[in-house]
Amino acid sequence: MLPSNLALVDDDAAFTEYLADYLRHLGVAVDVFADSNDLLAHDGGFGYGFYLVDLMLPGIDGVDLIQILRRRSSAGLVVVSGRLAADTFARVMRAGADMYLAKPVQFEQVELAIRAVQRRAGAPALAGQAWVLLRDSRQLVAPDGTHVELSPADVALLACFADVDGQVVARERLQVAIGREDADQGLNATVYRLRRRVERATPLTMPLQSRSRVGYVFRAPLRMA
Numbered sequence: 139m140l141p142s143n144l145a146l147v148d149d150d151a152a153f154t155e156y157l158a159d160y161l162r163h164l165g166v167a168v169d170v171f172a173d174s175n176d177l178l179a180h181d182g183g184f185g186y187g188f189y190l191v192d193l194m195l196p197g198i199d200g201v202d203l204i205q206i207l208r209r210r211s212s213a214g215l216v217v218v219s220g221r222l223a224a225d226t227f228a229r230v231m232r233a234g235a236d237m238y239l240a241k242p243v244q245f246e247q248v249e250l251a252i253r254a255v256q257r258r259a260g261a262p263a264l265a266g267q268a269w270v271l272l273r274d275s276r277q278l279v280a281p282d283g284t285h286v287e288l289s290p291a292d293v294a295l296l297a298c299f300a301d302v303d304g305q306v307v308a309r310e311r312l313q314v315a316i317g318r319e320d321a322d323q324g325l326n327a328t329v330y331r332l333r334r335r336v337e338r339a340t341p342l343t344m345p346l347q348s349r350s351r352v353g354y355v356f357r358a359p360l361r362m363a
Contacts, residue, residue: 139256140249141187141214143167147177147203148192148218153241157190160245173197184210188252193219193230201233205351208234214255218243228323232309234348257343268359269345271296281358284340291316292332299346299356308353329354 144161148154149172158168169186171177175197189207193200204215217230220241230238236255239247267281276293278286288296294315298307309325318324329346336344345357 140164140166140252141256143169143186144188144190144252145169145171145177145183145186146190147171147174147195147200148190149173149194149196150192157245157248161249164249174200174203177203178206186211186213188213188256189215190248190252191215191217191219191235193217193221193226201229204230204233204235208349208351214252214258216248216251216255218248225323228326231326231348232351234351236348254337254343258345258347268361269356271300271360271362273297273362278336280336280340280342282340282342284342286336286339288332288335291328292335295328295332296356296360297362299354300360300362304355304357304359306349306353306355310353312353 144166146154146158146168148170151172154170154172158170161168171180173196177183178198184207191200191203195203200217200219204217207215215235217235217238218241219226219238222240227238236258237251239251269281270279271293272279273293276288276290278288278292278296280286294317295312298312298315313325316325316328318328333344333346346354347357348354
C-alpha cells in the first residue's frame, strides 16, 4: 500500500525530479520542497500522508525537521540521506523517523521502504486480535498463529509493553529492561532486529512504533502467558 500524497524534502534537484516522477507513476501525488522551511511554511505542510526527508538541507536541519513533524503528524517518515556519521542512525530514529536509507539508493528501495512503513501504520486494523508473549519458551505468537522465536532481549523488551495496555513506554525504561541503560543505539538495534524477525516469519506487520524523543508503543493488544 502506498500513501495518496507525499512530501519529498531534499535539495538535490536531479534526485528529486526522477524520484518524484517514479512515485507519481505509482499513483502518489508528490510535492517537492528544496528547503525545509518551505515545507513548514506551506499551508498543508503537516497534512501529508508520508514524508521523505534528507538531513542536509537549506533551512533547519533534517533531524530538527523530523522532531517538528513528529509533534504535528503521525504519518510515515523515511530518511533518505548521504549523511554517514556514526551516530546518524540513532539520531534520526530517536527523532521519530520510521526508517533510514543511505544514499546512493535505488528508487525501488525507496518504494519498498514506503510500503513497509505503511504496512506498520496499518497495524491498528489488528486491534481486536491479540499478540501473545510466551515468556518461558521465548516466543511471540502473532494473531495468525505464527510462533516467532525471540532473543532474551526481545522478551525483556516486549514484556514492558504487556504491562502498560497500549501506552507509550519510555526509552529509558526499555534500555534498562534490555540491559543497555547507556546505549540508545542498542535499543534501536534491538527493535530493528525484532521487527525483522517478526516480519520474516509472518505476513502481518508488527505494531511497534516509535514516538519522537519519548519511546515506543505497541499498538495492538499484547498479553503475556
